[in-house]
Amino acid sequence: MRGKTWDCKFIGLFVLVIALGIIGVPALVVLRWSGGGAGPAKSTGTEVKLQIAKGKVISLPLEEYLIGVVAAEMPASFHLEALKAQAVAARTYALRRIYQKTLPDKHPEAHLCNDPDHCQAWISKGEMKRKWGIWHYNSYYQRIARAVTETKGEVLVYRGELIDPVYHASCGGRGTEDAADVWGYQVPYLKGVPCSGHPPQENQVAVLNFSFQEFFTRLGINDEALPAASGLGGLVEILERTGSGRVKKLQVGGLVLQGVDLRKRLGLPSTDFSVQVTPEKIVFSVRGRGHAVGLCQYGAQGMAMKGKNYREILTHYYQGVELRHLSYQ
Numbered sequence: 559m560r561g562k563t564w565d566c567k568f569i570g571l572f573v574l575v576i577a578l579g580i581i582g583v584p585a586l587v588v589l590r591w592s593g594g595g596a597g598p599a600k601s602t603g604t605e606v607k608l609q610i611a612k613g614k615v616i617s618l619p620l621e622e623y624l625i626g627v628v629a630a631e632m633p634a635s636f637h638l639e640a641l642k643a644q645a646v647a648a649r650t651y652a653l654r655r656i657y658q659k660t661l662p663d664k665h666p667e668a669h670l671c672n673d674p675d676h677c678q679a680w681i682s683k684g685e686m687k688r689k690w691g692i693w694h695y696n697s698y699y700q701r702i703a704r705a706v707t708e709t710k711g712e713v714l715v716y717r718g719e720l721i722d723p724v725y726h727a728s729c730g731g732r733g734t735e736d737a738a739d740v741w742g743y744q745v746p747y748l749k750g751v752p753c754s755g756h757p758p759q760e761n762q763v764a765v766l767n768f769s770f771q772e773f774f775t776r777l778g779i780n781d782e783a784l785p786a787a788s789g790l791g792g793l794v795e796i797l798e799r800t801g802s803g804r805v806k807k808l809q810v811g812g813l814v815l816q817g818v819d820l821r822k823r824l825g826l827p828s829t830d831f832s833v834q835v836t837p838e839k840i841v842f843s844v845r846g847r848g849h850a851v852g853l854c855q856y857g858a859q860g861m862a863m864k865g866k867n868y869r870e871i872l873t874h875y876y877q878g879v880e881l882r883h884l885s886y887q
């Protein structure tokens with residue numbers, strides 16, 4: 559084994575000397591063009607390792623990744639300033655993940671995945687074509703690419719650190735929610751703020767009906783915990799509301815639940831609901847879509863339509879933050 563290793567080393571050295579003679583000078587030129595000591599790997603700019611399916615990771619430039627996120631997370635027909643606000647929030651989120659020392663347990667090979675419940679949604683160009691149709695594809699793609707390019711390098715910072723720029727579809731017009739009321743911990747820049755200017759159809763109430771059986775099954779309640787049929791009127795009781803008026807705590811039979819927990823178990827669009835119990839069913843009337851923390855996408859659209867720019871939109875929903883320009887490639 560040793561002799562063989564020596565042979566290999568000798569041949570390797572010989573090849574190296576010849577190779578340096580032939581390509582040495584061009585290689586030095588290439589390195590200088592790509593930023594000297596930084597090496598060729600960095601010459602292509604910030605790369606995102608993205609998991610697009612279990613076990614399938616692709617690598618793509620950050621700004622290209624952001625086009626796929628904005629396309630997936632916000633309607634492409636939205637005002638350019640709303641799209642720009644979304645692009646800056648998505649960039650801040652992505653860079654926070656990229657700069658983290660450890661990669662998430664869910665995808666140890668990738669900075670991010672395309673699951674909106676874990677990271678941010680993302681779609682490929684092929685999926686954009688299917689979503690928008692071939693007629694709209696070019697104009698929508700250019701629009702979103704413009705929102706990403708015109709904000710290139712811009713991120714949201716609070717006290718010198720990249721923020722956690724959470725966002726949701728619609729607060730239903732009630733205003734955004736304090737992070738502490740949803741996740742149980744204070745975040746100085748994620749406080750409830752007023753939100754007006756939603757398109758009217760976004761403030762409509764969605765009505766969801768549940769049979770008793772389905773309701774109890776989803777909550778994991780068995781029959782013994784239930785009150786007698788005569789007491790159904792008080793079956794669901796709201797115990798506490800958040801500062802903005804959403805359901806914080808409620809009681810179902812003998813079970814006390816957080817509003818966010820009930821929303822998850824029943825798959826409700828938001829925690830902004832009222833409940834009505836009839837002899838046949840349980841009726842939820844729900845406003846808004848999402849956790850209601852941070853940037854409200856339909857509210858951002860409303861602000862943009864009123865002439866606000868993306869900076870004004872972002873500093874409204876993320877109180878006390880500033881926009882900074884990062885000089886990555």
Ligand SMILES: [Zn+2]
Pocket residue numbers: 662664665670671672673676677678
């Ligand atoms: Zn993920």
Ligand SMILES: [Zn+2]
Pocket residue numbers: 728729730731732733734753754756854855856857
């Ligand atoms: Zn809103």
